[in-house]
Amino acid sequence: MKLIRYLDHAGKTNYAAEQAGGAQLRMEGDPFGKNRVTQETANVAKVLAPVLPVMTWCIGQNYRRHADEVGMTSGDYPVAFVKGPNCVQDPGAPIIIPERAGTAELDYEGELVVIIGKACKDVTRDHALEYVAGYTCGNDVSARDWQLKKGGSQWCRGKSFDTFAPLGPCLVTPESIPDPSNLGIQTKVNGRVMQDGNTRDMVRDVPALIEFLSQSTTLLPGTAIFTGTPHGVGMAQNPPLWLKDGDEVSIIIEKIGTLTNIVRKQ
Numbered sequence: 001m002k003l004i005r006y007l008d009h010a011g012k013t014n015y016a017a018e019q020a021g022g023a024q025l026r027m028e029g030d031p032f033g034k035n036r037v038t039q040e041t042a043n044v045a046k047v048l049a050p051v052l053p054v055m056t057w058c059i060g061q062n063y064r065r066h067a068d069e070v071g072m073t074s075g076d077y078p079v080a081f082v083k084g085p086n087c088v089q090d091p092g093a094p095i096i097i098p099e100r101a102g103t104a105e106l107d108y109e110g111e112l113v114v115i116i117g118k119a120c121k122d123v124t125r126d127h128a129l130e131y132v133a134g135y136t137c138g139n140d141v142s143a144r145d146w147q148l149k150k151g152g153s154q155w156c157r158g159k160s161f162d163t164f165a166p167l168g169p170c171l172v173t174p175e176s177i178p179d180p181s182n183l184g185i186q187t188k189v190n191g192r193v194m195q196d197g198n199t200r201d202m203v204r205d206v207p208a209l210i211e212f213l214s215q216s217t218t219l220l221p222g223t224a225i226f227t228g229t230p231h232g233v234g235m236a237q238n239p240p241l242w243l244k245d246g247d248e249v250s251i252i253i254e255k256i257g258t259l260t261n262i263v264r265k266q
Helices: 064-069 142-150 206-213
Strands: 004-006 014-020 024-029 036-042 044-048 057-058 079-083 096-098 110-116 132-139 163-174 183-187 191-196 223-226 248-255 257-265
Touching: 024 183, 024 257, 110 183, 110 206, 110 248, 132 257, 163 223, 163 257, 206 223
Parallel strands: 057 223, 096 257
Antiparallel strands: 004 014, 004 044, 004 163, 014 024, 024 036, 057 079, 110 132, 110 223, 132 163, 183 191, 183 248, 248 257
16 A cells, blocks of 8 residues: 655645555545545645654665775674654655755765554564554765765764655555565666665665664654665766756655655755
8 A cells, every 4th residue: 555645735734545546545544553544535735755754763885786886884783873853855845955054965865764653672573574664765865075074973964954854755555565675776866867776785674674773772653764775876976976956866666656856955
């Protein structure tokens, strides 16, 4: 099932279930509790990010070919960092260049994003997928100058400017993706394919990441996990391809759909 979160024409936020024929039916409730799909056509004024994460965990260097292209290794443990709630952006809404912060090296990272549906802690990988509400597309937008040169070795600043976590266009429930370890993933910039990979290239798969992140840590319903990006990021091009005003960035993931955002000056 594909679920969209939307704003109706009365200004109210709802969920809807997309049907095979394209119809969108309003849902009572949300993906994290009791819910029911009605027979009422959704009154969609604007599609929103499918969730407002209570916490956003991100994993770096989790695709083998990406780690190779940037000259990094994944190490003995996953590289984990966080993004703030200010980063979340809706499908079709702009990625804002943080000009006040002096960013000149704006980059894209197309990623599979896992949304936790039930609170979990100290989960084993064998049971990890039981706690997943669904999957969506994400763009881990990155200011490489702040991430790698001006951030004091910490990545959070370069990853956490406003609008740096577009999500969408929908939340695909687990029964539609029983195995997230073999999904094609692409990123296009102005229609040009820049990233073309598959989640099977992950160093650590989705169950392993949930197991790791839940160690002595409660993952609450609505937690988002950005699972890493394939090879082909802008910083690895020769010369580097930095995003600029007017660029269109699309993240396409098999069985989920396409998340598109335009880059804009503030």
